[in-house]
Amino acid sequence: MKYSLIAIGSTLGLCGGVLAYNLGRPKIDEEGNIIEDEFSTLPTIRQFFRRLLSQIEYYNKMIKEPSRDKLLPDPVSYPYIQPPYTLVLELTDLLVHPEWTYQTGWRFKKRPGVDKFLEQVGMPNFEVVVYTAEHGTSAYPILDSLDPNGYILYRLFRDATDFIDGHHVKNLDCLNRDPRKVIVVDWNQNSVKLHRNNAFLIPRWKGNDDDTTLVDLAAFLKTIASNGIEDVRDVLSYYGQYDDPIEAFRENQRRLLEQLEEKEKLEKQRKQNPPLTSRWSQGLLNKR
Structure with missing residues (x-):
């Protein structure tokens, strides 16, 4: 020895x-x-x-430090389409989950609904970017298999991150995009600590088949796009106070739906039972 x-x-x-x-x-x-x-x-x-x-x-x-100062090329100009928002997604435990067995070795499981999710959040509203601390050599074939239709426009790997206090951190200052229009979806707060106000942190996916997070996430993102939010950081900061912002969004949507239904119900009742003064006016003004 x-x-x-x-x-x-x-x-x-x-x-x-x-x-x-x-x-x-x-x-x-x-x-x-x-x-x-x-x-x-x-x-x-x-x-x-x-x-x-x-x-x-x-x-x-x-x-x-990142391998280059500009991680993405300059935004395109008319007549080409530049989506108004940039959506930055983590790969591991957000879109796919690594699993290992003696029989198969390492395999990557697709998150339920990921195909539909990428289709819904792609062009023309979002410029989709996968930004991960994984090495490009291992992540590239996973992304090729995950996204055969090319909804993911750009791929950034470990060499594009900052290494700070033992963590690979995503540096949006090098992204070459307006920070008011950048949404980073991740589960690891350490990877977004330089730009916490741009982050939408959701619980880490552990491979369960009953997960529906991406359905609600797509609805959340489409709501931002349809409302033309000028600075997404205001919305993201609001949801940042919740441990599970997706659940908070679901609850807000439920309350909004209840309010709309109540408003519609009151409006229907008003039309069916107009005020007495309204009936008098109609009677006085009706011509024979």
Whole structure:
């Protein structure tokens, strides 16, 4: 056991030394000549350590910050159609749920109603974007299978997130869209902590087959679109006070329906039983 640990430690130390050497040594062109950089005028040892630190900072920044300043292309202009709202969706445990068994290995289960949901929230009202901390290599084939009709216009993966306090965070500042028109649907508050007012946090889906969340979510989003909400953050902030905003939306819709039914009932009664003064007026004004 002791010798095994020594062997493992020696191997790791050797690998670390080789990695440090490759990061700290000067770059060489195709002909084997040293390429000069900002550290070339320093003493050899200082050159090595300055390059090493520079490379470490570079890779650290690459991990922590989005891979590019603009995650989405510029909005299109007329005569092309640019949807008024941008809908940003998480992939894992919102649209699909990962499951693992000895027989099948990893498989991804589609959430009930996801096909209809994507159809309802696509063009022309919403520009649908999947923005996830999953790696592109694993998420791309899942999305290809999930969305054969192309309702999802853009796909953003882990390299497009900020790495903050151990969490991959979605940075809407790099989205290249008006934040007043961006809705982020997620279940993880850590992934949206930079722009909490743009988030619509719903409970995490755990793979149950009786789930109907996407039906109500589609209704909520279509309500925003049909009302032409100027700043979605006002609506999202209101629903952000609830642990389950979908349930709160259902309750608000139920109350609204009751109010409309009561109003319709009163209006019907008024027409059937007009006030006495109204009947007098009709009698006085009727011509024979």
